[in-house]
Amino acid sequence: MNRDEVLADAKEKINGPRAKDYGDAYENHDKIAKMWSAILGMEVTVAQVYQCMLAVKIGRLITTPEHEDTWVDIAGYAALGGEISEKRK
Numbered sequence: 001m002n003r004d005e006v007l008a009d010a011k012e013k014i015n016g017p018r019a020k021d022y023g024d025a026y027e028n029h030d031k032i033a034k035m036w037s038a039i040l041g042m043e044v045t046v047a048q049v050y051q052c053m054l055a056v057k058i059g060r061l062i063t064t065p066e067h068e069d070t071w072v073d074i075a076g077y078a079a080l081g082g083e084i085s086e087k088r089k
Helices: 003-015 017-022 025-040 046-063 068-087
Strands: none
Touching: 003 017, 003 068, 017 025, 025 046, 025 068, 046 068
């Protein structure tokens, strides 16, 4: 998979099937942030959810750096994080 294919696959996943399965990405990750906040006893933001998910994916790459889907997921989380950083301006 080349870089264009990775990015296209990530775009398809965050705008296609996953959006249909889980609803709006921000709203879904806001729910996750609220659950993590309750579990951890501290406020967790949507941005931190994206950061943690990126860390999970990077951790997986330590064992399987050739796993294409993990790279695609990283691109997707990076795009979602970039989108909310734009909204904060």
